[in-house]
Amino acid sequence: MLQKVRKAVFPVGGLGTRFLPATKAMPKEMLPVVDKPLIQYAVDEAREAGIEEFVFVTGRGKVIIEDHFDRSYELESVLRERGKSDILDELQNSLPKTGTVAYIRQQEPEGLGHAVWCAKRYIGDEPFAVILADDLILSDKPCLAQMMEAREELGGGNILAAMEVSPEHTSRYGILKPGYDNGKIIEVKHLVEKPEPKDAPSNLAVIGRYILEPSVFDILENQTRGAGNEIQLTDALCSLLKNSPFYGLRFDGTRFDCGDKIGFLHANIAFALKRDDMNQAVADIIREISSDL
Ligand code: G1P
Secondary structure (H helix, E strand, C coil), X not given: CCCXXXXXXXXXXXXXXXXXXXXXXXXXXHCEECXXXXXXXXXXXXXXXXXCEEEEEECCCCHHHHHHCCCCHHHHHHHHHCCCHHHHHHHHHCCCCCCCEEEEECXXXXXXXXXXXXXXXXXXXXXXXXXXXXXXXXXXXXXXXXXXXXXXXXXXXXXXXXXXXXXXXXXXXXXXXXXXXXCCEEEEEEEEECCCHXXXXXXXXXXXXXXXXXXXXXXHHXXXXXXXXXXXXXXXXXXXXXXXXXXXXXXXXXEEECCCHHHHHHHHXXXXXXXXXXXXXXXXXXXXXXXXX
């Protein structure tokens, strides 16, 4: 029987330099889209996909993330006194259960591959998911849940989220070389981290959702530095795909790069327009502003 994916890794050690000065003292993962921090969207997506244990790979200045996923008794008692039961329920329901969350410090910012490797002892010998909170996806069914379904259909293997990007933007992403491609599932033949357009094997980019076999840890253990002089997850996946089935999933949904200011603003507008309690007001503001452009 296919082994269930029960654990997810959230690499949250990055410095967020693309978002300074906002991220000088605040982790980029705590930036809110409408009224929820990016990391909460990531955790909610994981829970909806059936994840039971949550491993955050953090760094200095990130303890606020731990506070966010903890009870706040003072706040809860004030909300209770004031009869604000809706928001109280929402806060309580958004918390992963006690004992299911772990925080591991990545002591040096050595890259995404190194961050994932830091979770090795906690994950052990089972398949696991990786979610990059910067990549926010608006979809009917959460992207990771789509990937879990694809994994069931395929009978296992490694899966990453994939999306076509404009050819001039390949240097922002891991880019895959496709083999068999039925429009939804793509066989991954090769991967290159952030290639210049002339060197890119396609314009199919890796988006920050992965389901991986634990053998990736042995590869990461000895992974040499790659693009940006960092230990790249993409390079380790390149070795992994030589011995283990590897697929990309063209997911249904819109992805926003929330590590980027424009992508983040775009996400805020798109998510606000999806909300029944504010879509009219936001649409009015957009109409008013754009009439002056
Ligand atoms: C990371 C990965 C890259 C992937 C991207 C998706 O890059 O290394 O392969 O395409 O996330 O957002 P980063 O954006 O952290 O530089």
